[in-house]
Amino acid sequence: MNIRRSVLIGLLCLAASPLAFAADAGPVVIKFSHVVARDTPKGKAADMFAKLVNERAGGKLRVEVYPNSQLYKDGEEMNAIQMGSVQMLAPSLAKFGPLGVKEFELFDLPFIFDDYSALHRVTNGPLGATLFKKLEPKGIVGLAYWDNGFKDFSANKALRTPADFKGLKMRIQSSKVLDAQMRALGVIPQVMAFSEVYQALQTGVVDGTENPPSNFYTQKMHEVQKFVLQSHHGYLGYAVIINKQFWDGLTPDQRKLLTTAMDEATRYANAIAQKENADAMEAVKASGKTQIIVPTPAQRNELKKALVKVHKEMESRIGADLIKSVYKETGFDPNKL
Numbered sequence: 508m509n510i511r512r513s514v515l516i517g518l519l520c521l522a523a524s525p526l527a528f529a530a531d532a533g534p535v536v537i538k539f540s541h542v543v544a545r546d547t548p549k550g551k552a553a554d555m556f557a558k559l560v561n562e563r564a565g566g567k568l569r570v571e572v573y574p575n576s577q578l579y580k581d582g583e584e585m586n587a588i589q590m591g592s593v594q595m596l597a598p599s600l601a602k603f604g605p606l607g608v609k610e611f612e613l614f615d616l617p618f619i620f621d622d623y624s625a626l627h628r629v630t631n632g633p634l635g636a637t638l639f640k641k642l643e644p645k646g647i648v649g650l651a652y653w654d655n656g657f658k659d660f661s662a663n664k665a666l667r668t669p670a671d672f673k674g675l676k677m678r679i680q681s682s683k684v685l686d687a688q689m690r691a692l693g694v695i696p697q698v699m700a701f702s703e704v705y706q707a708l709q710t711g712v713v714d715g716t717e718n719p720p721s722n723f724y725t726q727k728m729h730e731v732q733k734f735v736l737q738s739h740h741g742y743l744g745y746a747v748i749i750n751k752q753f754w755d756g757l758t759p760d761q762r763k764l765l766t767t768a769m770d771e772a773t774r775y776a777n778a779i780a781q782k783e784n785a786d787a788m789e790a791v792k793a794s795g796k797t798q799i800i801v802p803t804p805a806q807r808n809e810l811k812k813a814l815v816k817v818h819k820e821m822e823s824r825i826g827a828d829l830i831k832s833v834y835k836e837t838g839f840d841p842n843k844l
C-alpha cells in the first residue's frame with residue numbers, strides 16, 4: 508500500500524471513530540470507492556451521482572468519491588464494503604465470484620451479448636433484480652447496473668485468430684469464466700488487480716490483456732501494448748452497490764434522495780458509455796503507439812467458435828437454467844455460429 512493511500516485510509520478511520528462523531532454531528536458521509544480513472548464512464552457517473560446528492564442533501568448527506576484505487580484496489584474493496592470502511596463501490600460484474608455470488612459471472616460469458624440492447628434486457632429485467640437479491644445475504648444492496656462496454660484483446664504481437672493467442676500470458680479479472688475463456692484460447696491467465704496492469708504489461712509480467720477502450724486508454728495501456736484486436740468478444744459493466752446495514756440505517760427520505768440521484772446517474776452512465784469508448788479508441792489510434800486490428804467476419808467467427816464452448820463448460824458454476832434464461836432474454840443461440 509503506498510503512503511498516499513495509507514494516509515487517506517488513516518484519516519477516514521479517524522473520521523469514522525465514535526469520538527469524531529461526538530465532536531461533530533456533521534453530514535452522513537458516503538465514501539464511494541472505485542478503481543478506474545475519473546475520465547471513464549464509471550468515473551464520470553460516480554462524480555455525477557456525488558454532485559447530485561451533494562447539491563440536494565442540504566448538508567445532511569455527503570458523497571465522497573475516491574477513484575483510481577486510491578483507497579482500495581481489487582481484492583480489498585469487497586472486504587472494505589462488507590466491513591463498512593466504505594459505503595459504496597461499483598465493481599465490475601466480473602468481481603463478485605470471490606464474494607461467493609458466482610452467478611454474476613454470466614456477464615463474462617464470451618459473445619453472450621450482441622449489443623447493449625441485448626444486455627439491457629438482462630440488467631433492466633427480472634434477471635438483473637434476481638441477481639441483486641443474491642447480494643443481500645452478503646450484507647450488500649445492489650442499486651444499479653452501469654455500462655462500460657465491449658472488450659478488446661491487446662498484446663505485443665498481432666492477434667487475429669485463436670492460434671495467435673497460444674502460449675501468451677494475459678491478465679484477467681478475478682472471474683472463473685474469464686479464466687476458462689483464456690484457457691480456451693491456449694492463454695495462461697493471471698488474475699491481477701486493475702491498478703497493477705500497466706506495470707505488469709510494461710515489465711512483461713504478462714503479455715496482454717482485455718478491456719474496453721475507455722479503460723485501455725485512460726490507464727495508458729496503449730503505451731505498453733503494440734496491438735489491439737477489435738474483437739468485442741465480451742461485455743464489461745458494473746453493479747453499483749451499498750453496504751446494507753448503512754442503507755437500512757438511513758431515513759426513507761435519504762434513501763429516496765439517493766435512489767433518485769442514482770437513477771439520473773445511471774441514465775447518464777448508460778448514455779455516455781458507447782461514445783466514451785469510441786472516443787477512447789480514436790485516441791488510441793491517434794497516439795500512433797498501438798496498431799488496431801479489425802478482424803474479418805470469418806476471423807471473428809473463428810474466435811466466437813473457440814469461445815462459445817465456455818458457456819457449456821461454465822454451466823456447473825453459473826447454473827444451466829440461469830444461462831438458458833439469459834439466452835431467452837437476448838435471443839442468443841449457442842448452436843447458431
Ligand code: LMR
Pocket residue numbers: 542543581597598599655680700701718722743
Ligand atoms: C478491470 O479490472 O479490468 C476493470 O474491471 C476495471 C473496471 O472497474 O472497469
